[in-house]
Structures are given as C-alpha cells and as structure tokens.
Amino acid sequence: MKKEKMGFGSKTIHLGQEHDPRTGAHNSPIYQTSTYVLENVDEAIRLNKDQELGYTYTRFRSPSEAELGKKVALLENGEEGIALASGLGAISTAIMTLVKGGDHIVASDVLYGCTITFMDQILSDYGVELTLVDTTDYDAVRDAMQTNTKIVYLETPCNPILRITDIEKISEIAHEHGAQVLVDSTFASPYIQNPLDLGADVVIHSATKYLSGHGNVVAGIIVGSEEFIRKVRMPHLQTLGAVISPFDAWLVMQGMKTLELRMERHCANGMKVAEYLNEHPAVEKVYYPGLADHPQHELAKKQMNGFGGMISFDLKDGFEAGKALMNSVEMISLATSLGNVDSLIQHSPSMSHFDMTPEERAAVGINEGQVRLSVGVENVEDIIADLEESLTKMEKLIK
Numbered sequence: 001m002k003k004e005k006m007g008f009g010s011k012t013i014h015l016g017q018e019h020d021p022r023t024g025a026h027n028s029p030i031y032q033t034s035t036y037v038l039e040n041v042d043e044a045i046r047l048n049k050d051q052e053l054g055y056t057y058t059r060f061r062s063p064s065e066a067e068l069g070k071k072v073a074l075l076e077n078g079e080e081g082i083a084l085a086s087g088l089g090a091i092s093t094a095i096m097t098l099v100k101g102g103d104h105i106v107a108s109d110v111l112y113g114c115t116i117t118f119m120d121q122i123l124s125d126y127g128v129e130l131t132l133v134d135t136t137d138y139d140a141v142r143d144a145m146q147t148n149t150k151i152v153y154l155e156t157p158c159n160p161i162l163r164i165t166d167i168e169k170i171s172e173i174a175h176e177h178g179a180q181v182l183v184d185s186t187f188a189s190p191y192i193q194n195p196l197d198l199g200a201d202v203v204i205h206s207a208t209k210y211l212s213g214h215g216n217v218v219a220g221i222i223v224g225s226e227e228f229i230r231k232v233r234m235p236h237l238q239t240l241g242a243v244i245s246p247f248d249a250w251l252v253m254q255g256m257k258t259l260e261l262r263m264e265r266h267c268a269n270g271m272k273v274a275e276y277l278n279e280h281p282a283v284e285k286v287y288y289p290g291l292a293d294h295p296q297h298e299l300a301k302k303q304m305n306g307f308g309g310m311i312s313f314d315l316k317d318g319f320e321a322g323k324a325l326m327n328s329v330e331m332i333s334l335a336t337s338l339g340n341v342d343s344l345i346q347h348s349p350s351m352s353h354f355d356m357t358p359e360e361r362a363a364v365g366i367n368e369g370q371v372r373l374s375v376g377v378e379n380v381e382d383i384i385a386d387l388e389e390s391l392t393k394m395e396k397l398i399k
C-alpha cells in the first residue's frame, strides 16, 4: 500500500522510518556517534555545501534527527521538517531564521511563558520589535501589522487558557502584509490539526509533549518549506546549536507510533473530565474547547479533529485554593509539563506564569485560582475520583 494513502495511525508507525539497509534491523538504529568518516575531501566539500546529501557531524544532522523531522513533516503535510533539542530550541531557532534587527513581530498576548520571554527580553536586545495582541480579535491583528512585520506568531489552542485562533483568517491577514505565520501546535499535535493546510507557513511542536507522550525526553520540531528548513539547518541550527541527540530523536520516534491511540483517549478523557469539572461547586469556570460555552467552540469544531486533553479551570477561592489543590492530588502528578500518558496538574500563577504580576496575568485571562490539567490516558473514572478527593481535601485546607 502506498504510504500517502494510509490512515493517520498507520502513518505514525510507518512514515519516515526505513528498515536499516545494512542489517535489516526493524527499528531504525540509534546512530550514537558525534562524527562520520568521509570517503575523501571531495565528499567533505560536497556535504559541506549541502548537508541534506549525507552526514558529517551530529550537530549538523544525524539519521535519527532526519527521520524524526521527516516523519512529522509528512504528518503535517509540510515539505520538510527538522528536529531540535527542545520546543524552545525550535521556537527560538525558527524565529531567528526569519527576523533580524529592525524587524517587527506580532504575537498572541497569551503564549507559553518562555516564548514571550524570548521575544520581549532576548530579541528586544537585538532590535526586534514586538506587539502582543489577542489573536481572536482580527481587527486588532490587522491594526498591529507594520511595514516591517515579518512574523505573526500564535499558539492554538494556547497555553494556558485554551483560546482558539482561526489559522486561516490570521494567515490571510499576515500574507496581505507580506508576513509569515508561525503556529505552535503543541497542544493539538498533528492528530488534531494541520496548520499548514490552513495557510500557516511554519508549524512548531514541543515534542516533549504529545508527540513523544511518555515524559522521557525534551525535544522540538519545526516543519515548513524545504527552502526554509534548509536555512534553519544552515547556518542557524548549525551555529545556535540546539541540536537533538540521536537517542532523544529515537525516543520521540518510538513514542509517536502510538500517537493516534493516545490522542483518541486524551480527547475522550478530556471531554469527560471537563464536563465533571464544569458541574463542580468549587470550580468557577472551565476552559475547554469541547464545551459548548467555550467562546471559540464552533471554530474548534471546524478547525480541529477533537478537542484534546488540555483543560484549565478557575477555582472559586483563588490563589490559596490553587495551592491547596496542588498539595492534595495523589494519582495526578504535580508537575509542570503536559501531553504525557500520565495526568499532570499545575497552578499556572505560581508555576508557568509566576514571573508576571497578578495584574498582568489578569489582563490576559490567567486568574489567580487557575489550574491547568493535562488529562492523561489513565481510566477516566480514576482521574475523576482523584480530582473529587483532591477538591474535597482542598476545601478542608482553605477553611
């Protein structure tokens, strides 16, 4: 059967990974080597001109990295992909490939905290201007565009408030102004959405999350045009050095084989847990795109294939309640990551968004009692039972 015709689950298993031609090994070997022996100097010259033709040094390219980049590119319907050492490595390297001093970025005002820090504390020192906007307000996005805008950057769903942005609309606006659209699709994974099909130019994943799925690796992916990925590799990744180790790339490849199975379960569990929290008297508000009262529920139905496993919710009793709930969970782990098979919980104001003031957080909808739950693939009755017990304990603690 032609690989292009396979269903998503078969593709996650078979695409981008060849049986080892030398030994017939069914799983690709991990090429745990720093350097490669060259036939002669002419070969060195040829490969230095075009790294895509072979391997010279693991910081430039390794077979495990190349397989992983290719696999995600195929799942995202992109021309080419590249794997890096972390999600942030992917974000910073992709952005630095596209902007220089004097350029301007329009970015969503709610993003993973370190992404905003990179743009407004690091890039600003190099003369890159930044305007943060609510990317669901299309007039505000249009108004923010300048003649030197090179990038419109967004997450959908966004971390931590699960806001959904219309990728097609933003791409139209950005392209009218000659800018490129970068979408961090970490919360969705390629199972739930394919931003390039909706007009985006580049898609980024923290592969630490759903792609690998087992919480045993930190990794990132960039997918885009062949020309762009070549530039990312040489000279940007080559010199910035956020290189993925062959072992880590291999681990992500193994995790991805069950991506469809895991995402189906994450989505089913996510919906049930969101409905449970929505009825709980200690909970003020639930942020989950699958709920009918989510402000972008209709867009989520159109743009996404399932609503995912990420939920945020506001506790009625604010910051202290958030802390008390964190200290009460048992099966669910108090841990600051997401997309694992295990359920993970965090109190966003004291953890991922601790470096903002309460006023700054409130301005972007991160309330003081806001908790982010990454719903795992455990039996959903157990997740709900753990939440029920923890919410009861929390109420006793804050009395």
Ligand SMILES: Cc1ncc(COP(=O)(O)O)c(C=O)c1O
Pocket: 086, 087, 088, 089, 112, 155, 159, 184, 186, 187, 205, 206, 207, 208, 218, 219, 220, 337
């Ligand atoms: C949406 C999003 N993008 C990027 C990152 C950064 O990924 P990494 O931790 O792999 O660098 C995170 C981390 O939580 C995230 O939530």
